[in-house]
Amino acid sequence: MATLPASAQPRREPEQAFIENRQLDNLRPLTRRLGLPAAIRFGWLLGPFLLLVFWAAGSATGFIDSRQLPAPWVAVTTGYELIEQGRLQNHLLVSTVRAGQGLFFGVVLGVVLALLSGLSLTGGYVIDGLVQIKRAVPALALIPFFILWFGIGEYMKVMVILLGVFTPIYIHTHNALRGIDLRYVELAETLRLSYWQFIRQVVLPGAMPGFFLGLRFAVMGAWLGLVVVEQINATDGIGYMINLARNYAQADVMLVGLVLYALLGLASDCAVRLLERRSLAWRKTLAQ
Amino acid sequence: MSTAVRIRRLERRFTAKPVLRGIDLDIAKGEFIALLGRSGSGKSTLLRALAGLDHDAIGTGLAQVPQRVSVVFQDARLLPWRRVLDNIVLGQSGADARVRGQRALAEVELAGRENSWPYELSGGEQQRVALARSLVSEPELLLADEPFGALDALTRIRMHVLLKRLSAIHQPAVLLVTHDVDEAIELADRVVVLDQGRIAADITVALPEQGNARTSRFAALRTELLGHLGVEAEPASLAAGV
Numbered sequence: 001m002a003t004l005p006a007s008a009q010p011r012r013e014p015e016q017a018f019i020e021n022r023q024l025d026n027l028r029p030l031t032r033r034l035g036l037p038a039a040i041r042f043g044w045l046l047g048p049f050l051l052l053v054f055w056a057a058g059s060a061t062g063f064i065d066s067r068q069l070p071a072p073w074v075a076v077t078t079g080y081e082l083i084e085q086g087r088l089q090n091h092l093l094v095s096t097v098r099a100g101q102g103l104f105f106g107v108v109l110g111v112v113l114a115l116l117s118g119l120s121l122t123g124g125y126v127i128d129g130l131v132q133i134k135r136a137v138p139a140l141a142l143i144p145f146f147i148l149w150f151g152i153g154e155y156m157k158v159m160v161i162l163l164g165v166f167t168p169i170y171i172h173t174h175n176a177l178r179g180i181d182l183r184y185v186e187l188a189e190t191l192r193l194s195y196w197q198f199i200r201q202v203v204l205p206g207a208m209p210g211f212f213l214g215l216r217f218a219v220m221g222a223w224l225g226l227v228v229v230e231q232i233n234a235t236d237g238i239g240y241m242i243n244l245a246r247n248y249a250q251a252d253v254m255l256v257g258l259v260l261y262a263l264l265g266l267a268s269d270c271a272v273r274l275l276e277r278r279s280l281a282w283r284k285t286l287a288q
Numbered sequence: 289m290s291t292a293v294r295i296r297r298l299e300r301r302f303t304a305k306p307v308l309r310g311i312d313l314d315i316a317k318g319e320f321i322a323l324l325g326r327s328g329s330g331k332s333t334l335l336r337a338l339a340g341l342d343h344d345a346i347g348t349g350l351a352q353v354p355q356r357v358s359v360v361f362q363d364a365r366l367l368p369w370r371r372v373l374d375n376i377v378l379g380q381s382g383a384d385a386r387v388r389g390q391r392a393l394a395e396v397e398l399a400g401r402e403n404s405w406p407y408e409l410s411g412g413e414q415q416r417v418a419l420a421r422s423l424v425s426e427p428e429l430l431l432a433d434e435p436f437g438a439l440d441a442l443t444r445i446r447m448h449v450l451l452k453r454l455s456a457i458h459q460p461a462v463l464l465v466t467h468d469v470d471e472a473i474e475l476a477d478r479v480v481v482l483d484q485g486r487i488a489a490d491i492t493v494a495l496p497e498q499g500n501a502r503t504s505r506f507a508a509l510r511t512e513l514l515g516h517l518g519v520e521a522e523p524a525s526l527a528a529g530v
Binding site for chain 1: 339340341357358359361363365367368369370371378379405406407
C-alpha cells in the first residue's frame, strides 16, 4: 500500500464523530417512515370536496357558464322540485330495483361460475375461455342481440346489467381460488382434512378478499350498466329522466340525474367497503 | 420397546438423481430423534415422505407410520382468517375439541389468547400456537421440519425447553429435522446424520443430567457430529483465532 504524505492524510477531528448524533431532546419524530402514515377518517372525501368548491366558486363568479353546467345549488333546488312532483323518487326506485336485480343475479352467476371453474380443472377448461371471450365483447355491441332475444322489457335491462356485473366477480374470485397458498394445502393434508373441509375452511375463506375486490367493481358495473340500458329504451328510471331532459335541453334536470348517479355509486361503494372491513377483520394492511 | 415408525430400504427421487438411497430406520414409541444433515442431504425429503406430502416423488421401500401424525413446519402456517383457537382445532372433531384446544393453548403458555388473530401474535407465539395445534390430536408421531429455524436465539431456547417438556408429557415419537447440532444434542435421545441420502451416523445421546460429565459428553458429541457433517473447525480454536 502506498503511503500518503502526512499533509494529504484526511484528518478527522474528534468532535466530528458526534455531529451525526440525533438530538434526543427534540420533540419532533426522529425518524422518517417510508410507508403511509396513519389514515385520517373520511380523508377520501377531500378530493370530491375540492371539486365541489371549484364548481361552486366557478358558478358564483361566472367562470362556469350556467347554460353548460348549472351551479351545484341548482341541482339541490331542482332535485327538491322533482321530489315535490313525485318524479324523482319514482325514477330512483325503478333504477335501484333494476340495478339491484342485475347485481344480485350477476353476483350469484359470477360466484357459481368462479367456483365451477376455480375448483375443478375441467370446469376451468369449459368456462374460463368463454368468460374471457365475453370480456372482449363490449356490452354495447351485445345490446342489439339482447333486444332480439329478450325483447325491450325489464328482462333485457336486467340481463345487460347482470352481464356487466358477473365478469369482475368471476375474474377476481376465480383468481383468488386458484391462487390459494400451497403451504395451506400442505397443512390441510397433514391435518387430514376432508375435501369439503378443505374447501370450506381453507379455500373459500382464503378467496374472500378476491371476491370483495370483484364485488366493488361489480357494484360500480351495475350502475354503469344501468346508465346504458336506461338511455336506450325506457319509460322510467334515472337514465330515462336524463334522456327526456336532454330532449328539452333542461340542463338542471340532467345535472340532478348525474349527481344522483354519482351519489349512488359512492354510497354503494362505501357499503361494500364497510362489509369488506367487517368480514375481513383478520387482514392487516397498510391502509388500515 | 415397540416401534412407532419403521422405515426399510426407502428410496426417493424427484429427477434422475436419487435423494434418499435406501434408508433403514426405526423410531420407538416416545423416542425423540433429531435428524441432522447438510442442505440437500435428503432430511426434509425423509420427513415429507413420513408426513405423506411427497406426491411428486418417485420411489420404493417401506415407511410405516402410526395412525396419528402431526407436522410442525418452519413457518407457523396459521390460517390468517381463523382466530388462534380456531386454528388449533382445525380438523378436530368431537364435542370436546374446543376444550382440548384450550388446554393445548394453555400448555404452550398462551392461555387467554384464544380469540386473537394470528397477525396479532409475535413469531415465537405463532410457532407456539402451531405446536399446540400439532399436539391437540395427541399424535403418536410428531414431525418437525426445522421448527425453530426462523426464530431468534432467545426465543429458540424457550421453545427448546417447551418442546422438551411437552414431549415428555405427551410422549409422541418425535422426528426433528434440524441443522443445529447443539439443538439436536440438547433435545434428542438419538441423533441420526443423513449424508447424500444415506444414514451416515446413528448416535445415542445419553447426556448426563448435569455437571462436568454433561459438559464433556456434550463437547464430545458435538465434535463427533460436526465431523460427520464435514465441519472440522473446533470452537476452541475458533475462539483462540479471534
